[in-house]
Amino acid sequence: MEFSSMLWIIFIPLVEPSDAFQFDCSPSTVQTEPGAFELKCSPLTVQKEPGQDMDLSCAVKPSLNIKADSLECKRDDDIVHVYRSRWDDPSSQHQKFKNRTVLDRQNLEDGSFSLTLKNVTKEDEGNYSCCFPMRGIVSSAISLTVVSQTNKETNKDPGSGLSSGLIALIALIGLGLGVGLLILAWKNRAALSRSPPCILRRNPAVL
Missing domain, CATH: 1.20.5 (Single alpha-helices involved in coiled-coils or other helix-helix interfaces)
Incomplete structure (x- = not known):
């Protein structure tokens, strides 16, 4: 009796780590299951003076362990901070934000985190958002305005x-x-x- 054997060949493409997780976290493209999880960040409107730090506090509701998830925070189309595989990934970060962001990961098991952008400038103005692309969870836009002390009092x-x-x-x-x-x-x-x-x-x- 003759037996024929089949050889299965599996091709595994080689990709750079920074290319393997290039997600689009735009609210229009991320599909979220209605009534599932929400990512709430505050405050939604931030006004800072040049040189100050911006702090964003975010939490997944209901509470969810996101320690092993991938997290991406953006300013418009620029990547501000990326967290994946339990570590920060500066390789995907836009050059203007390098060495200026700090992610507090202490409460990721409870679904909470905070992101700090140091030494803000006028060029940092825009709409910020964070998302967990593999889960389809995206936050609302956070608006940052950078003004001088005089203009800040006038705007207030x-x-x-x-x-x-x-x-x-x-x-x-x-x-x-x-x-x-x-x-x-x-x-x-x-x-x-x-x-x-x-x-x-x-x-x-x-x-």
Whole structure:
């Protein structure tokens, strides 16, 4: 009896680690099962001064162990930070964010993490988001605005600059009125001092 054997050949393509996990975490492309998990990050609006750090706190709801998952955080189309295989992966990071991000991984088993972007600049402005691409979990966009201290106060209270100018104007007007009243009082006093004395005369008919 003759036996024929079959040889199965398996081709395993060789890929770079940085290319093997290039995911698109756009909310329009990531398919999330309705009512499953959500990735909530806060705050959704961040305003910082140049040189300050931006901190984002995120958590998967309901709680989920994500320690062995892949995590990707982006600013628009630029990769800010990548975590995979239980370690950070700086190879996929955009050059402008290298050595400027810190991922706090202490609470990954509970589905929570925080990302810090150090020394923000005006060029860092934009919309940030994080996602777990293998699970289809993506966060809402976090908007970062970088302003100077002067502009920050103006943005915080648009009428603050006008209020200061208005107060100064009122003070000047009050000072002017005060000086005007003093001058008027001095002139009246001077005029009275120059007027002839009042002489009381008797009426001859009364005598």
